[in-house]
Amino acid sequence: MKQVTAASVAGRPGEEPPVQAELVRLLRLRIQELGLTQTQAAARMGLKQPNVSKLMDERHAGFSVERLLRFLCALDLDAEIRLIPKPARARRAGKLTVVSEN
Numbered sequence: 001m002k003q004v005t006a007a008s009v010a011g012r013p014g015e016e017p018p019v020q021a022e023l024v025r026l027l028r029l030r031i032q033e034l035g036l037t038q039t040q041a042a043a044r045m046g047l048k049q050p051n052v053s054k055l056m057d058e059r060h061a062g063f064s065v066e067r068l069l070r071f072l073c074a075l076d077l078d079a080e081i082r083l084i085p086k087p088a089r090a091r092r093a094g095k096l097t098v099v100s101e102n
Contacts, residue, residue, distance in 0.1 A: 020060035
């Protein structure tokens, strides 16, 4: 199943949630899917358990997009970043989309 979620880089008021928020949501779901305890997840991700607790509560302050992607990779997921041209007629700025395939 493919899940597509729009996200913004800055998470300004009225915009989609920031990318970090979506990646943390996917981390939480992946940890649950694997049936890992916070301690087990921490060991796989190279973190201490209290930091995993923060992530499970979907608190992403202090975690960069790159770091969150590394955590997802540590949980047996591949991360792919693709840059594609926006439609020529689009009047909007480029958009950022997070796609999860489960």
